[in-house]
Amino acid sequence: MTHRFRVSVSRKPGLSDPEGTTTLKALQDLGFTDVSHVAFGRTIDVDLEAASGDDARLALEAMCQKLLANPVIESYTIEERP
Amino acid sequence: MTHRFRVSVSRKPGLSDPEGTTTLKALQDLGFTDVSHVAFGRTIDVDLEAASGDDARLALEAMCQKLLANPVIESYTIEERP
Numbered sequence: 001m002t003h004r005f006r007v008s009v010s011r012k013p014g015l016s017d018p019e020g021t022t023t024l025k026a027l028q029d030l031g032f033t034d035v036s037h038v039a040f041g042r043t044i045d046v047d048l049e050a051a052s053g054d055d056a057r058l059a060l061e062a063m064c065q066k067l068l069a070n071p072v073i074e075s076y077t078i079e080e081r082p
Numbered sequence: 083m084t085h086r087f088r089v090s091v092s093r094k095p096g097l098s099d100p101e102g103t104t105t106l107k108a109l110q111d112l113g114f115t116d117v118s119h120v121a122f123g124r125t126i127d128v129d130l131e132a133a134s135g136d137d138a139r140l141a142l143e144a145m146c147q148k149l150l151a152n153p154v155i156e157s158y159t160i161e162e163r164p
Contacts, residue, residue, distance in 0.1 A: 008125060023149070030145075036129045043122070043123040044123075048118060049118065063114055067109060
Protein backbone atom coordinates (compact mmCIF):
# COMPACT_ATOMS: atom_id res chain seq x y z
CA MET A 1 0.00 0.00 0.00
CA THR A 2 1.24 3.49 -0.82
CA HIS A 3 1.72 5.84 2.11
CA ARG A 4 2.03 9.54 1.55
CA PHE A 5 4.00 11.65 3.99
CA ARG A 6 5.15 15.22 4.34
CA VAL A 7 8.42 15.97 6.12
CA SER A 8 8.74 19.57 7.35
CA VAL A 9 12.30 20.65 8.03
CA SER A 10 13.25 23.82 9.88
CA ARG A 11 16.38 25.20 11.47
CA LYS A 12 16.77 24.68 15.18
CA PRO A 13 15.96 27.79 17.24
CA GLY A 14 18.85 30.19 17.69
CA LEU A 15 20.52 29.40 14.38
CA SER A 16 20.72 32.21 11.89
CA ASP A 17 18.28 32.17 8.96
CA PRO A 18 19.69 34.49 6.27
CA GLU A 19 16.75 33.88 3.91
CA GLY A 20 14.32 34.83 6.66
CA THR A 21 16.24 37.96 7.64
CA THR A 22 16.53 39.13 4.03
CA THR A 23 12.86 38.46 3.31
CA LEU A 24 11.78 40.30 6.46
CA LYS A 25 13.72 43.35 5.30
CA ALA A 26 12.32 43.08 1.76
CA LEU A 27 8.74 42.86 3.06
CA GLN A 28 9.26 45.93 5.22
CA ASP A 29 10.77 47.79 2.26
CA LEU A 30 7.65 46.88 0.26
CA GLY A 31 5.53 48.56 2.92
CA PHE A 32 4.57 45.55 5.03
CA THR A 33 5.88 47.22 8.16
CA ASP A 34 3.71 45.15 10.52
CA VAL A 35 5.73 42.00 9.84
CA SER A 36 7.95 41.17 12.81
CA HIS A 37 9.42 37.76 11.97
CA VAL A 38 10.05 35.57 8.94
CA ALA A 39 11.53 32.07 8.97
CA PHE A 40 12.11 29.67 6.11
CA GLY A 41 11.84 25.92 6.08
CA ARG A 42 11.31 23.23 3.49
CA THR A 43 8.84 20.44 2.93
CA ILE A 44 9.58 17.11 1.32
CA ASP A 45 6.60 15.07 0.15
CA VAL A 46 7.49 11.38 0.00
CA ASP A 47 5.33 8.54 -1.34
CA LEU A 48 6.43 5.04 -0.44
CA GLU A 49 5.20 1.48 -0.44
CA ALA A 50 5.03 -0.19 2.96
CA ALA A 51 3.09 -2.98 4.65
CA SER A 52 1.88 -0.66 7.40
CA GLY A 53 1.91 2.98 8.39
CA ASP A 54 4.33 2.18 11.21
CA ASP A 55 6.79 0.53 8.80
CA ALA A 56 6.53 3.52 6.50
CA ARG A 57 7.17 5.94 9.33
CA LEU A 58 10.24 3.99 10.49
CA ALA A 59 11.66 4.03 6.96
CA LEU A 60 10.99 7.73 6.67
CA GLU A 61 12.70 8.43 9.99
CA ALA A 62 15.81 6.66 8.63
CA MET A 63 15.64 8.71 5.40
CA CYS A 64 15.51 11.92 7.42
CA GLN A 65 18.53 10.96 9.49
CA LYS A 66 20.54 9.85 6.45
CA LEU A 67 19.60 12.32 3.75
CA LEU A 68 16.55 14.53 4.05
CA ALA A 69 17.58 16.62 7.06
CA ASN A 70 20.73 17.60 8.86
CA PRO A 71 19.93 16.55 12.45
CA VAL A 72 22.78 18.66 13.81
CA ILE A 73 21.22 21.98 12.83
CA GLU A 74 17.70 21.07 11.72
CA SER A 75 14.61 19.63 13.31
CA TYR A 76 11.88 17.88 11.37
CA THR A 77 8.35 16.61 11.74
CA ILE A 78 6.76 13.78 9.81
CA GLU A 79 3.05 13.79 9.10
CA GLU A 80 0.84 11.65 6.91
CA ARG A 81 -0.77 13.39 3.94
CA PRO A 82 -4.29 12.49 2.85
CA MET B 83 -2.33 41.47 18.13
CA THR B 84 0.32 39.25 16.61
CA HIS B 85 -0.89 36.66 14.11
CA ARG B 86 1.30 33.75 13.19
CA PHE B 87 0.96 32.17 9.78
CA ARG B 88 2.65 29.51 7.73
CA VAL B 89 2.77 29.83 3.95
CA SER B 90 3.44 26.55 2.12
CA VAL B 91 4.70 26.99 -1.42
CA SER B 92 4.93 24.19 -3.96
CA ARG B 93 5.40 23.98 -7.70
CA LYS B 94 2.30 23.62 -9.79
CA PRO B 95 1.66 20.06 -10.99
CA GLY B 96 3.42 19.13 -14.20
CA LEU B 97 6.42 21.38 -13.66
CA SER B 98 9.76 19.67 -13.27
CA ASP B 99 11.21 19.39 -9.76
CA PRO B 100 14.95 18.70 -10.12
CA GLU B 101 15.51 18.56 -6.35
CA GLY B 102 12.78 15.96 -6.01
CA THR B 103 14.05 13.85 -8.89
CA THR B 104 17.61 13.90 -7.57
CA THR B 105 16.52 13.09 -4.03
CA LEU B 106 14.35 10.20 -5.23
CA LYS B 107 17.35 8.70 -7.01
CA ALA B 108 19.60 9.26 -3.97
CA LEU B 109 17.09 7.56 -1.66
CA GLN B 110 16.87 4.57 -3.98
CA ASP B 111 20.65 4.38 -4.17
CA LEU B 112 20.70 4.34 -0.35
CA GLY B 113 18.46 1.27 -0.40
CA PHE B 114 15.06 2.91 0.05
CA THR B 115 13.73 1.22 -3.06
CA ASP B 116 10.08 1.46 -1.98
CA VAL B 117 10.02 5.22 -2.47
CA SER B 118 8.07 6.15 -5.59
CA HIS B 119 7.84 9.94 -5.50
CA VAL B 120 9.60 12.90 -3.87
CA ALA B 121 8.60 16.54 -4.22
CA PHE B 122 10.11 19.62 -2.59
CA GLY B 123 8.41 22.74 -1.38
CA ARG B 124 9.15 25.52 1.06
CA THR B 125 7.47 26.98 4.09
CA ILE B 126 7.62 30.58 5.18
CA ASP B 127 6.56 31.36 8.73
CA VAL B 128 5.43 34.96 9.05
CA ASP B 129 4.46 36.80 12.23
CA LEU B 130 2.63 40.07 11.78
CA GLU B 131 0.61 42.62 13.72
CA ALA B 132 -2.95 43.10 12.54
CA ALA B 133 -6.27 44.21 13.97
CA SER B 134 -7.98 40.98 12.93
CA GLY B 135 -7.20 37.60 11.46
CA ASP B 136 -8.93 38.62 8.23
CA ASP B 137 -6.75 41.73 7.88
CA ALA B 138 -3.66 39.63 8.51
CA ARG B 139 -4.69 37.09 5.90
CA LEU B 140 -5.32 39.83 3.30
CA ALA B 141 -1.88 41.32 3.94
CA LEU B 142 -0.28 37.91 3.68
CA GLU B 143 -2.06 37.21 0.41
CA ALA B 144 -0.54 40.42 -0.99
CA MET B 145 2.92 39.42 0.29
CA CYS B 146 2.61 36.07 -1.47
CA GLN B 147 1.66 37.69 -4.76
CA LYS B 148 4.42 40.30 -4.55
CA LEU B 149 7.35 38.46 -3.02
CA LEU B 150 6.90 35.14 -1.25
CA ALA B 151 5.75 33.01 -4.16
CA ASN B 152 5.89 33.08 -7.94
CA PRO B 153 2.21 32.72 -8.86
CA VAL B 154 3.10 31.78 -12.44
CA ILE B 155 4.73 28.49 -11.51
CA GLU B 156 3.91 28.03 -7.83
CA SER B 157 0.81 27.52 -5.75
CA TYR B 158 0.61 28.33 -2.07
CA THR B 159 -1.57 27.80 0.95
CA ILE B 160 -1.83 30.06 3.97
CA GLU B 161 -2.65 28.60 7.36
CA GLU B 162 -2.61 30.05 10.85
CA ARG B 163 -0.03 28.59 13.25
CA PRO B 164 -0.84 28.09 16.91
